[in-house]
Amino acid sequence: MNGVEGRKERIDRGIRVRASGLYALSSWKEISYLAVPPLVLIIGLIILPMVVTNMYWQRVISIVGIYALLALSFDFLTHFVGLVSLGGAFYVGVGGYLAAILNTKLGLSPFLTVPLATLGGAVICTLALLPCLPLRGVYFSIVTLMYPLITARVIEALNILGGTDGIVGVASFPNRWVEQYSLFIILLLLLFGLRRLVKLDLGLVFRGVKDNDQAVKASGINITFYKAAAVFVSSGMGCLGGVYLVHIYMWSGISQLALDFSIIPIAATVIGGGGTLVGPVLGAFILVPISELLRAFGTLRIVFYSLILMAFIVFRSEGIMIYAQRKYHQFERWVKI
Amino acid sequence: MEILIYGIVNSMTLALMALGFTLVYGISGLPNFAHGALYIITGFVAWSLIHSLNLPYPIAVILSLLIIGLVGAGIYRLILIRVRGMATSEIIASYAIGLAILEGLRWGGFKGMTYTLPAFIEGSFMVLGVQIDYQRIVVIFMGLGIIGLLWLFTHYNRIGLALRAMAQDERAALMLGIDSDWMAIVAMFLGSVLAGVAAVALLPLGNIVVEAGYNVLIMAIAVCIVGGLGSWVGAILAAFLIGFVQILTVVYIESHFQIVVALLAIIVTLILKPSGLFGRQKELEERV
Numbered sequence: 105m106n107g108v109e110g111r112k113e114r115i116d117r118g119i120r121v122r123a124s125g126l127y128a129l130s131s132w133k134e135i136s137y138l139a140v141p142p143l144v145l146i147i148g149l150i151i152l153p154m155v156v157t158n159m160y161w162q163r164v165i166s167i168v169g170i171y172a173l174l175a176l177s178f179d180f181l182t183h184f185v186g187l188v189s190l191g192g193a194f195y196v197g198v199g200g201y202l203a204a205i206l207n208t209k210l211g212l213s214p215f216l217t218v219p220l221a222t223l224g225g226a227v228i229c230t231l232a233l234l235p236c237l238p239l240r241g242v243y244f245s246i247v248t249l250m251y252p253l254i255t256a257r258v259i260e261a262l263n264i265l266g267g268t269d270g271i272v273g274v275a276s277f278p279n280r281w282v283e284q285y286s287l288f289i290i291l292l293l294l295l296f297g298l299r300r301l302v303k304l305d306l307g308l309v310f311r312g313v314k315d316n317d318q319a320v321k322a323s324g325i326n327i328t329f330y331k332a333a334a335v336f337v338s339s340g341m342g343c344l345g346g347v348y349l350v351h352i353y354m355w356s357g358i359s360q361l362a363l364d365f366s367i368i369p370i371a372a373t374v375i376g377g378g379g380t381l382v383g384p385v386l387g388a389f390i391l392v393p394i395s396e397l398l399r400a401f402g403t404l405r406i407v408f409y410s411l412i413l414m415a416f417i418v419f420r421s422e423g424i425m426i427y428a429q430r431k432y433h434q435f436e437r438w439v440k441i
Numbered sequence: 442m443e444i445l446i447y448g449i450v451n452s453m454t455l456a457l458m459a460l461g462f463t464l465v466y467g468i469s470g471l472p473n474f475a476h477g478a479l480y481i482i483t484g485f486v487a488w489s490l491i492h493s494l495n496l497p498y499p500i501a502v503i504l505s506l507l508i509i510g511l512v513g514a515g516i517y518r519l520i521l522i523r524v525r526g527m528a529t530s531e532i533i534a535s536y537a538i539g540l541a542i543l544e545g546l547r548w549g550g551f552k553g554m555t556y557t558l559p560a561f562i563e564g565s566f567m568v569l570g571v572q573i574d575y576q577r578i579v580v581i582f583m584g585l586g587i588i589g590l591l592w593l594f595t596h597y598n599r600i601g602l603a604l605r606a607m608a609q610d611e612r613a614a615l616m617l618g619i620d621s622d623w624m625a626i627v628a629m630f631l632g633s634v635l636a637g638v639a640a641v642a643l644l645p646l647g648n649i650v651v652e653a654g655y656n657v658l659i660m661a662i663a664v665c666i667v668g669g670l671g672s673w674v675g676a677i678l679a680a681f682l683i684g685f686v687q688i689l690t691v692v693y694i695e696s697h698f699q700i701v702v703a704l705l706a707i708i709v710t711l712i713l714k715p716s717g718l719f720g721r722q723k724e725l726e727e728r729v
Contacts, residue, residue, distance in 0.1 A: 182529075188529045190532070235712045236708075236711065236712055239711060239712075239715055241528050241529075242472060242528045242529075242532065243711055243715045245528075245529065245532055246472075246532075246662065246666065246707065246711065247707065247708055247711045247712070250659075250704050250707050250708055251708075253659070253704055254701060254704035254705065254708065257697070257700055257701050257704065258701060260697065261695065261697035261698055261701060363540075367537075367540070370533060374533070401548070402548055403544040403545075403547045403548045404544070404545070404548045406540060406541075406544040407540075407541045407544045407545045407548060410536075410537040410538070410540040410541040410544070411537070411541050413533065413534075413537045414520065414534050414537040414538055414541070417524065417530050417533055417534050417537070418520055418523045418524055418530075418534055419523070421524075421530065
């Protein structure tokens with residue numbers, strides 16, 4: 105474009121327009137245009153546990169699944185409800201400790217603790233966060249950042265729930281197939297369920313709360329109720345991640361309230377592309393294995409992912425998935441001004 | 442009596458930690474989550490200057506303050522200025538920088554008991570029946586001195602006045618020909634220097650450890666939120682409030698709860714009165 109004044113124009117691909125209505129069923133090309141991207145994800149997740157044979161990396165993909173859940177929960181709460189929670193570790197800790205207590209004290213099997221601790225944890229988290237729901241923006245972020253810190257310090261100081269040693273002897277899943285496939289199936293169900301949810305009327309209210317809570321309030325809608333509902337969904341996912349974590353490591357302790365569980369999901373969301381729901385999952389599948397590869401370098405990996413996070417948020421804040429979606433749905437051309 | 446004296450020392454410590462944070466937030470609206478990292482870097486820079494270059498202590502301190510100021514200004518100019526005004530991005534980006542610096546230092550081998558800064562004056566003496574070392578007295582006077590200097594600077598200096606103008610109304614300041622980006626860089630420079638001052642005053646009381654960076658950040662946030670974000674008077678008063686409550690907790694309950702007090706103060710203040718005890722009233726901006 106030497107010397108010619110021009111700008112890039114983005115236009116939807118023809119196939120996108122053709123595939124947008126009922127006409128999508130008119131040919132295999134349009135059907136595959138719509139169906140291939142989600143199928144790639146689903147089939148990829150189903151094949152992944154089979155092709156990974158190394159014991160160590162099998163553990164890693166379970167952890168990746170957990171981080172994907174956490175990232176999904178962060179993305180939903182941030183980009184669809186407008187509550188930026190920096191305290192993801194709080195959900196993980198609550199879910200984890202609850203599962204450990206249910207398992208070791210009441211002797212429930214993992215199949216019962218997963219639903220019970222998830223729902224119970226979500227209720228506890230929602231009640232704990234209820235007083236801060238009227239807060240907005242930075243204030244909500246800071247207050248949620250403090251929750252996991254204070255919980256960890258209180259457990260340390262009062263020496264409750266096993267103190268610094270944590271609760272040991274938690275049962276594990278029967279075998280790794282159950283562990284990984286149940287996790288991935290739940291992940292997929294939640295991913296597609298949330299995608300559907302945000303398109304319902306409920307999702308519209310959520311986005312209204314994000315964009316202009318005063319207007320929503322003026323329409324006679326109780327926004328605290330809707331915020332609480334969203335926090336319930338999001339913290340439930342976080343608790344579920346915590347429950348899986350506890351059953352995989354067979355141990356629950358203060359390290360489940362560590363900042364890792366707040367920061368990595370945020371990094372995954374930023375890298376994957378916030379507001380797409382599938383982006384954070386993708387981001388977790390990119391970031392966590394890289395961070396595992398760097399485990400030999402000790403704390404250098406924290407340096408590494410904080411630098412990635414910073415670079416993405418400053419220079420490429422849209423993330424991978426939004427970029428990919430744009431390329432998939434649209435083409436660009438130069439036009440003269 | 443012990444409670445009174447150690448309460449004052451502790452309050453001044455908190456005030457020193459928090460002043461830099463509240464200065465930056467008050468002027469450019471940037472919640473600088475890298476504050477704790479800047480604090481720790483100063484310690485390490487001063488330590489390296491003294492031990493590898495064998496510089497005399499006062500020169501090393503002044504040089505390290507200058508360096509930390511430039512580092513802070515550099516971070517702002519190169520990185521944070523790009524996300525200016527996007528509160529969440531600012532928090533995440535500055536927090537990521539702080540995390541990278543702190544964990545990088547930890548990886549670089551700065552841990553353990555070997556890193557200490559010398560005190561300005563060694564020794565201790567008795568005040569009203571309480572033993573206290575000179576360094577703690579230095580902390581008190583340094584805190585008072587810094588507060589006084591800041592007041593003079595912001596009331597009788599062109600740059601200081603411009604900074605105050607920015608804090609009050611950025612648009613009006615822009616119309617009067619104040620370059621807001623430049624002023625934000627200056628604010629970040631000053632904020633980093635204040636973090637450095639806190640570091641050289643407080644670090645001789647203990648070892649330089651990376652964990653202290655996180656604690657300083659939490660304490661600074663606690664003080665600023667209780668006092669009202671961006672309010673300097675509020676920050677100083679809140680430092681005294683939290684300082685004394687902490688000492689009382691240590692005396693009457695247990696020292697483990699010292700940090701719980703700070704965290705609880707943050708949560709309770711945010712829930713009940715997010716603008717803090719002395720913050721400017723912005724009800725609609727912060728809660729619904």
